[in-house]
Amino acid sequence: MIQLCNVGKIYPNGAPALHNISLKIPSGDFVYVTGSSGAGKSTLLRLLYCAEKPSRGQILMGGRNTTRLNSRNVALLRRDIGFVFQDFKLLHNRSVFENVALPLQVQGTNKQEISSRVYQVLQYVGLEYKLQRKPLELSGGEQQRVAIARAMVVNPRLLLADEPTGNLDQALAVEIMEMFNLINKSGTTVLIASHDQEMLQRFPHRSIVLHDGNITHDSMPPEPEQQDNI
């Protein structure tokens, strides 16, 4: 589903962020992009959701070359992608319901369907009883669950998460990661940028390690038997 061919990114100030990245992520995969701060994790995600254009190379998503999309087609592409960020990116002046309903309103979904789908997805993340609250009235974990609900309400084919557990304590981080696993099992491709090694070990999946903008490691998780032996 996602294919990067010799992708490089140099920012306008001359700072190189990624060098010659080539990788394939099949549909339905669960992939971590990991590495230290400044390794290029967030840049890679930004390239995937077309917030940046690569300085060189091509990016194919669902067979479409995203480097050649105009702004309207970028918008249409993003309707197939769910986003979860470390800082949640919720609108504080709107209720939980309104935040989650936003992607559906953007797509022109009718009012009744919006109500039913938002309620369903809020039930899924366990926040159906807080739908009239404003984000700042919720805990960090709850805000992240609202962000996940907003990402899931359109049944995206791809879920991108940038340090989704970075602002949460251990227990909440585990809860959020379990939610990502469930989402992945429903068929959504999940790509998480994270440097939280404990979570990566606790929920093992394919892991792409970046260092100074280069892929230094691309490893599949150990098989269950091997894990048992360890």
Next chain:
Amino acid sequence: MNRLRYFIQRTLFSMRQNPLLCSATIGTVAIALMLLAFFTLIVLNIQNLTREWSQDIQVVVYLDQVPSEQKLQQWIDEIQQYPDIERVNYVSQQQAFDRFHARLGQNADLLEGLMPEILPASLEISLSESARSRKGTESLIDLLKSNSDFHDFRYGQEWLDRYDAFMFLLKLIGIMAGGFLIFATLFIISNTIKLTIYARRDELEIMGLIGATPMFIKTPFMAEGALQGAIGAGIALAGCHVLYYFFLKNGLAALLTTTSIESIKFLSIEYQAGIILIGLLLGFTGSLLPLRKFVRL
């Protein structure tokens, strides 16, 4: 339909949610447009007054001999065929004498013993408004000269030169000051709206991330800008009305040295609608300019 409802709701909701920013924009538009409306009011009143003055612009053809009725009618018909003629008026020797008498006022006794025949009869030719200039007058005289019976003309050359210069200056000031005011207003409004958009840049970013097209993101902001512009223009007109009634009417009458306060008029309904439209367009354009910078997918 869902989208239209969404845009209307967003526009009104956003104005309600950010009362300070909204008031700042409306206030800026109101002050800027009040200046513009005020300026327009003054220029239009000066123009009205000069239009009254220009009614005095006419060409007088002095006749060597009193023409027969038939001849006179023939001349009048001929002159009325010329372009840009508003009116042709025959002034007989008696009428000229009476006017002179009236003009002399208390010195009228100087005319005692004189006969009306000392003054020539004349044709007073008024030009239509668009031709009341030196150029229009000279074109008419060229045409009149083709008739050999007409050779003595008076048309207030010096007065015409001064009138033309004044009208040119008035138009120049109108265009320059009006243009400057509109650009200054656009600049101020654009910057005020830029601040409001900057304060909501997170919202723009999030909208972009969830798949909103640039037009979907911009529309509520542009509608908000246009609505604020129109409201601001309405307040500007109301403020201008108050100023007009309490200060401007008397002030302008004194300034333009006209005795009749009734001749000082407020902006016509067309101009008022124009100011509202300018407010609406300024608000719309003022939002569009910063949005182009902030909304990039």
